[in-house]
Amino acid sequence: MTLIEINQLTKKFGDFYSIQNVNLQIAQGEVFGFLGPNGAGKSTTIRHLMGFLQPTKGICTIKGLDCRKATAEIQKFVGYLPGEIAFIDKITGQQFIQFIAKMRGLHDLTRAHELMQYFELNATGLIKKMSKGMKQKVGLVCAFMHSPEIVILDEPTSGLDPLMQTKFIELIIGEKEKGTTIFMSSHMIEEIEKTCDRVAIINAGKIVAIEAIADLKKRKSKKFIIEFQNEQELSRFLEEPFTTEQISPTQVIIKVQGNVQTLLSTLSHYQMMDLDVISQSLEDIFMHYYDVGGQES
Numbered sequence: 675m676t677l678i679e680i681n682q683l684t685k686k687f688g689d690f691y692s693i694q695n696v697n698l699q700i701a702q703g704e705v706f707g708f709l710g711p712n713g714a715g716k717s718t719t720i721r722h723l724m725g726f727l728q729p730t731k732g733i734c735t736i737k738g739l740d741c742r743k744a745t746a747e748i749q750k751f752v753g754y755l756p757g758e759i760a761f762i763d764k765i766t767g768q769q770f771i772q773f774i775a776k777m778r779g780l781h782d783l784t785r786a787h788e789l790m791q792y793f794e795l796n797a798t799g800l801i802k803k804m805s806k807g808m809k810q811k812v813g814l815v816c817a818f819m820h821s822p823e824i825v826i827l828d829e830p831t832s833g834l835d836p837l838m839q840t841k842f843i844e845l846i847i848g849e850k851e852k853g854t855t856i857f858m859s860s861h862m863i864e865e866i867e868k869t870c871d872r873v874a875i876i877n878a879g880k881i882v883a884i885e886a887i888a889d890l891k892k893r894k895s896k897k898f899i900i901e902f903q904n905e906q907e908l909s910r911f912l913e914e915p916f917t918t919e920q921i922s923p924t925q926v927i928i929k930v931q932g933n934v935q936t937l938l939s940t941l942s943h944y945q946m947m948d949l950d951v952i953s954q955s956l957e958d959i960f961m962h963y964y965d966v967g968g969q970e971s
């Protein structure tokens with residue numbers, strides 16, 4: 675069942691298209707990543723979902739409710755982490771969390787305390803004295819403390835140190851197991867790879883690809899750098915049906931996509947000096963999406 679539906683969503687600021695004809699459907703229980711370079715339109719899309727912006731064209735709905743018209747109702751079952759949180763600086767983190775809980779009508783703060791402990795957050799200090807990472811943790815507590823069935827996160831790990839990024843990934847995996855539907859923008863391909871079922875890539879306001887992470891993983895290629903014992907062994911190997919690039923009289927790079935079994939059994943018939951494996955990262959696969967784009971009306 676589709677929970678989040680974005681249909682032909684377009685936003686023009688003056689003559690500039692911030693996003694153009696964005697179409698996305700996110701299913702119940704899905705963890706969906708939203709990747710793209712700076713200024714691509716991720717936050718603009720997300721702000722429409724939260725009802726903060728009036729689309730120039732198109733519509734977005736959550737559980738069938740128009741995001742612009744049913745904003746208050748939607749916020750009851752959605753957790754949201756903004757890209758830049760507008761904090762009230764003069765209060766403590768704890769007071770801010772209590773304030774948001776009160777606004778939501780949430781009386782039981784058990785989950786909020788669990789999350790503070792999980793992220794090792796001491797929220798007793800004033801928000802204005804907090805580091806970027808601490809403020810981000812306060813935002814994450816607010817996004818998850820009411821155990822929402824849908825969570826929308828705009829660059830959730832920005833400002834978090836590597837340990838906390840790992841904890842965040844584990845939190846998302848746990849939420850996924852509970853059946854929470856998650857839509858999150860990110861610059862970090864690694865966190866998308868570890869948490870998401872699907873990913874959409876946006877560039878210059880347009881969706882340029884929607885992919886299942888499992889499919890992307892299958893497309894990853896491996897490069898084997900092999901040094902043969904002598905030139906004769908290498909020339910013998912070059913007769914084999916592999917995609918090769920000779921880099922020295924005795925060294926060759928072999929590119930393999932998917933199953934490496936055939937290569938390994940072939941290599942067992944050759945005298946080798948050395949073998950190195952380089953795995954293509956999802957980053958390599960994604961990079962070409964970042965180059966395309968351009969504006970049209």
Ligand SMILES: Nc1ncnc2c1ncn2[C@@H]1O[C@H](COP(=O)(O)OP(=O)(O)OP(=O)(O)O)[C@@H](O)[C@H]1O
Binds near residue numbers: 714715
């Ligand atoms: N209120 C606004 N007025 C004018 N232009 C805007 C406004 N909000 C966003 N834009 C423009 O729309 C484009 C998309 O911005 P957006 O913040 O959605 O990008 P993003 O993908 O979230 O980027 P980042 O990764 O840097 O956060 C940018 O060129 C931005 O300058």
